[in-house]
Amino acid sequence: MVEVDLSLSKDWQMSSPIAIIDEITAVAHDLKLSPVTAIENIVDDIPTFWVDKSQLSALMQVVRFDLAQPFEMCFDLCAIDETERQHKASHVSDFTVSYHLRSYDRNLDVRIKVALNKTDKKLASVCRFWVNANWYEREIWDMFGIVFDGHPYLCRILMPNTWEGHPLLKTHPARATEMEPFTLPPDQQDIEQKALQFDPEVWGMKRKNKNTDFMFLNLGPNHPSVHGAFRIVLQMDGEEIVDCVPDIGYHHRGAEKMGERQSWHSYIPYTDRIDYLGGVMNNFPYVMAVEKLAGIVVPDRAKVIRIMTAEMFRILSHLLFYGTFAQDIGALSPIFYMFIDREKLFGIIEAFTGARMHPSWFRIGGVAQDLPKGWDTLVRDYVNYLPKRLDEYEKMVMQNSLIKKRSVDVGAYTTQEAIDWGVTGPGLRATGFSWDLRKQRPYGGYDQFDFEVPLGHKGDCYDRCRVRVEEMRQSIRIIEQCLNNMPEGPYKAEHPQTTPPDKARTMKDIDTLIPHFVNVSWGPVIPAGEVAMFVEATKGIMGYHLISDGSTMSYRTRIRTPSFAHLQMLPLISKGQMVADLIATLGSVDYVMADVDR
């Protein structure tokens, strides 16, 4: 039996926050990089620095190509409307664009910030350095109206084409009551529908070539195999796909905007619904980020409970993936067996939390409740039950020759392509690249657990499925270790800013009653600062980039989701496929539209 001692656990920390600035200026002397100031209070240790917008392209050239170990992945790109921010440094202007880049060789991230004045919301595009910056820049334009010079095709991505205004601006209304009541008269409906019509010329596609007239097939937003409201327009020659344009935004709920008007605590249920199959896995990066800002240390028992439930949701999500992947290929039965397994596991989740798919169970500083009596029997039964079922599915799905025929060498991409397009999670590991955040940058106590990182080698649909299947077995291992090593102690930190606040002595002394009253009614006030925390979620790396302005609500909530990046690379892998291959590929990518659109 593996002994797990959480007291030895230490979260991963990046080294050399300053060294990277020196390294860059050593390569390019004329670059002026200014380090962050104390007032910004960036508490994650991602090296961050500012650059003038005129030098952005030059800096990106260095960072992407000229450094010895370049930052080859554009991990995230976001903007911040700083106009209403109270605690801001002198070099911060009206808008900030923040580039989050990653080097796998160094195992180091870097955050580059550019200040923009509201009279000149223009910036050079970085699409020529990182192809996947394309969608991120479109999103920033969509949300903030910042124009990127040199972008291939800057247009709306999450909002409908007919939308007026840029939603994440502080001036844009955040509540329905601040706007006119919504109506959709018939003439407006016609306009909206017309705006949805696909015009190949706009996307630089030809309607025909010498030999053929292409067919443009509108797959989605409602289609049995697009797993949600996702539209992909295919340019086809017969059944072969010549090119395609993914169109997202049908599931956009403005989760980031909601973050700006929910208290730190009451935003937790919203996070559950980002990757709606991930349950508490979504709470994880969010509460970690808030805890980091507030300086809360989570007790060991809460850590283990969190890991255990998060791994349960990894299994739940992967089981659904497994079944739907088989179903997309045409095997009707596996999903029903897997739903039985999910049902059993949901039973355990329900016993723990009272809810099933969206428990919203993590709290700032710990979890909502202690585990119920007899939880260990429930979990032990399941730990003994699932591996046998997985063995059966192995025969039914993975060894099935038709499934192999449909998925081996279909929808393959290389490690390099995966990194170029920002792919993370099982999709990246299926290419044979061993990079799991839980191993490379342990968080929340994962460093004390014994598990392996399953790898594929071809990066095709089959490998993506294989990696997930093996991950379920590893999750079982982790859950078993949690089961055998559950520490005693509190399930929530003793800290005034935990939610809901400690109530034990409220009726005895006024000094506890007042903070309790204030923290319950207003919610905790989190110190001003900035933080980004990430977890290895079910579909890849998911993270929250939070900026607090010292208030009861977040000033900016940026959600980095894995599925967004994964969908962007679809045109690359689907070219030359048959329609049926595309369906298998879509199934194997395992995205959730709520995760893409937020």
Add this chain to the structure above:
Amino acid sequence: MFEYLWQLEPLWKVVEISVMISLLIPIAATLVWVERRMIGIWQDRYGPNRVGPFGILQPLADLLKILGKEDWVPPFSDRLVFVLAPIIGAVCVLMSFAVVPFSPSIGVSDLNIGLLFFLAMASLAVYSVVLAGWASNSKYAMLGGMRAAAQTVSYEVFMGLSVMGVVLLTGTFNLREIVLAQTDGWLIQTQFVGFFVFLIAGIAESHRLPFDLPEAETELTAGFHTEYSGLKFALFFLSEYLGVTLISAMSVVLFFGGWLMPEPLASWLPPLFWFILKISFFVMFFILLRTSLPRPRFDQLLSFGWLVMLPLALLNLLVTALLRLGGII
């Protein structure tokens, strides 16, 4: 007065045909329930079990529901062909049943070229799917229709070739005579390969999983019948299930001795029952296939057909002919 009885024979045929049609259609409808129930059981769930005992009245409920649906013809479709397509399908399958010998005394027609008639009707049934795909004037339907055309045209070839062994051995195209020729032993003993090819081609002809590419709901939403609703949709469904029954019946007639059974068993039940039992076995097999297999890709299906099935069928025919010539069988 008895000399005029022969004039009643056409009338008797009309009665026989009406009885057969009025039995076949409910049977096909019940098959939908059987399939859903069996798949449910095989997938560890219940399936429809609410309407009537064990849910057996489900087909009736389905029928009522479908009758109550708006009979919608999309404005962009080719109206006449759109309406005609499902009818062609149902008629072709029903016509094929005319030549099936159910028992020594039951069977609408002992056509000399019964087997050829069946093959011809199977070929004509393709028009139903292709025309539906074309007339719907929708892209998914057209892709489905295209797939159906390619798939059925290729698999028809093997289906025709696979039964030639049977014809060689029995020396007739008459299905009743083919059954009678199996009195001493079913043809499956010598025609195993032929049966295998016939069955696969038959599944392909009836568009059932794993060969349901023309409708492939995960790819083409519903393929050729995407635009259909109400009674016209029901007709497609009807012909699919009748098709399943027909292919099962033909497998039994051609390879498993029709209503014949070896002696101790034969006296237990009337021949018709044996025939129905055998058909049920194959129908169950069809349903089980649907629950257990994924779907190949379009090009894989066609290359499997031309590269595996065609040589197999030809080889079977050749070997049968040689053995026949050598007088071994």
